[in-house]
Amino acid sequence: MRKDLLRREPVRSMSSRPIEDYALLGDRKTAALVARDGSVDWLCWPRFDSGACFAALLGGPEHGHWQIAPADPAPRVSRRYRKGTLVLETEFETAAGAATLIDFMPIDDGRSDLIRIVVGRRGRVTMRTELVIRFDYGAVVPWVTRLEDGTGLRAIAGPDMLTVRTPVPLRGEGMTSMGEFTVAAGERVPFVLTYSPSHLTSPPAPAEAEGALAATEASWLTWSARCRYGGDWREAVHCSHIVLKALTYAPTGGIVAAPTTSLPERIGGPRNWDYRFCWLRDATFTLLSLLDAGYREEAQSWQDWLLRVAAGSPSQMQIMYGVAGERRLLEWEASWLPGYAGSRPVRVGNGAAGQFQLDVYGEVVDALHQARAAGLSHSEPGWALQRALVEHLETIWDQPDEGIWEVRGGRKHFVHSKVMAWVAFDRAVQSVEHWGLSGPVKRWRGLRARIHEEVCQKGFDPELDSFVQSYGAKHLDASLLLIPQVGFLAPEDPRLRGTLAAIERRLVRDGLVLRYDTEATADGMPPGEGAFLACSFWLADNLMLQGRRAEARALFERLLALRNDVGLLAEQYDPQARRQLGNFPQALSHLALTNTARNLSMTTGPAKRRANAGRTPT
Known part of the structure; x- marks a missing residue:
């Protein structure tokens, strides 16, 4: 020694x-x-x-x-x-x-x-x-x-x-x-x-x-060289795909949300999480991005990983897994580390793995639906899994959950969660109608209609002229920007125009979008975080869908300028301090970048294609 x-x-x-x-x-x-x-x-x-x-x-x-x-x-x-x-x-x-x-x-x-x-x-x-x-x-x-x-x-x-x-x-x-x-x-x-x-x-x-x-x-x-994207911002899109490739665990095809843990969402605060795992929530974004770039082999590997980890009892499906499909992601604190810039605690593992989040059912069913539409190989067991997930969702869709942002302040009837439950039933109905797969389509149509009616009645506030974060709340949420992208309502629907206007008034800081107002919303953590970059890309998508293309391009260019000198983005950005925040580099930020670039460069980008997958009720 x-x-x-x-x-x-x-x-x-x-x-x-x-x-x-x-x-x-x-x-x-x-x-x-x-x-x-x-x-x-x-x-x-x-x-x-x-x-x-x-x-x-x-x-x-x-x-x-x-x-x-x-x-x-x-x-x-x-x-x-x-x-x-x-x-x-x-x-x-x-x-x-x-x-x-x-x-x-x-x-x-x-x-x-x-x-x-x-x-x-x-x-x-x-x-x-x-x-x-x-x-x-x-x-x-x-x-x-x-x-x-x-x-x-x-x-x-x-x-x-x-x-x-x-x-x-x-x-x-x-x-x-x-x-x-x-x-x-x-x-x-x-x-x-x-x-x-x-x-x-x-x-x-x-x-x-x-x-x-x-x-x-x-x-x-x-x-x-296999990347077939040739639209505007080619360098930025290619760089983002390289990041996604680097965050792929080659032996299994799983893609981690980020390679780091505990980089803070606010300097000195406790919103420090371990992102070195694979989230089902990113499934459709990932699949569409890989397919549009021509990376079918990687898309197939991602779909195969998704099928493996989601296999088993639908009641035990988690929101995230380890890179090889591990389920136990116990959260603990590395107390000997002072944290990034004094931001403690430093967490290893992620306790949110045990949360109940309705939206992941919609994400998984939608991803597999998009894979089938793109001609990726599928099997009868794959449809059997989708059907089992939807049938389980029939028994739980009306329950409150922890929502897309994995709040630790108690379960609510989050609007985004209900919309994604609608997506699951909608894609199941289409699978029967378009591909002749077996399933109780009449019952699923009824549930699809029931959820749609409930969300429009309980999730929309006429006084605010906007959808809200959860039933009966007065708070907004950037996840509402996904409503037109999944086909729940057409982009030109007056309720979505009102929602976009409300989000621009209440959640936009220096042109960038907060997930929600942490000062006003009890989420189980002290308030304060940066603007969420993926949500800011979603805002650009919505501006484009509503015909405000020049504004959408300007916002997208602003977001590209936030990348560091080698083209990387974290999870969040502090407009006042002008610095990146959160785990780095963040797969969802780069996924959103690639999809928004395509939305602005293509006649039918990922947002329109995914929206068209859903039948917009009148």
């Missing part, structure tokens, strides 16, 4: 970088976030939902990070992804010269590596590397030894092992592995960090870091 591990670890403070300061790396099994200064501050291995070995994002360097940067304390920095890939290039310029840090995670090679290559561009640049490995979200200090062949270090604790290989000599200082080197123009210095279970022997070194770079770039370019 290294002698420095016997000393007490010094605690160093680090002010949290802006969320938009990070770029994403991934191998379709897990993901890393790297800051502009070359520090990898978040990485969970071997899966998205595994314990983090670098958790500085939610604390400080002492909780794990890996920085490679010039010794010069104030270099000029710029960065970009290589076009069509997730290969990141960070350019450092100093008075002595310039160097590029190339970061990537190889895909499709059966390994799990994070590879970093420093390339000299001009002059001679002195570089430093600082590696702090802390397993289990920064809690566990590993046993660090040198590799027998002298090419690097091995860090082991419990089930986990990391191996770092590099020609740069590394030394231990205060439980940190340090190294300095100089890179001249034309020189290339590699670092390879590899994860493997600790009970196995150290994995062999990769054949060549340069070969892995070429193979990774080629794989991404081949995948990106």
